[in-house]
Amino acid sequence: MSVVVTAEYKTFLKEIKERIYKAQYDVLKAVNKELINLYWDIDRSIVAKQDTLGWGKAIVETLAKDLQKEFPGMQGFSARNLWNMRTFYLTYKDDQKLQPLVAEISWTKNVIIMERCKDDIRREFYIKATKKFGWTKDVQFHVPL
DSSP: OOOOOOHHHHHHHHHHHHHHHHHHHHHHHHHHHHHHHHHHHHHHHHHHHHHHHOOOTHHHHHHHHHHHHHSTTOOSOSHHHHHHHHHHHHHHTTOTTTHHHHTTSOHHHHHHHHHHOOSHHHHHHHHHHHHHHTOOHHHHHHSOO
């Protein structure tokens, strides 16, 4: 049995597709927020252990190896990324204004902004602009930060 494609059906289809796209976008935002929170917690823990137990730089390298062994194929736990997480935490831990904003853009975009912007005013501008205009990391690389 075939359905006659009417104007009403086309409108209905468009509405359903928009709901699906919105749901996909909402899921990506939620996953991103949880990922940023996870990275924040991991590095808060690393910094706390370094401060209270006197652990040095080797903890990051050792933790990266052990996490990669435990979660093979899962990206994000390289030594370099753990160092990025640590820098991220130390950069934003005392900044109540920027802390909630960083969860609104992807990890990669946060790392680019954190590495290229050396003051909070620029970081705030680029975080907000990235969110508002949907800047990709490629755009960020070509914008003079």
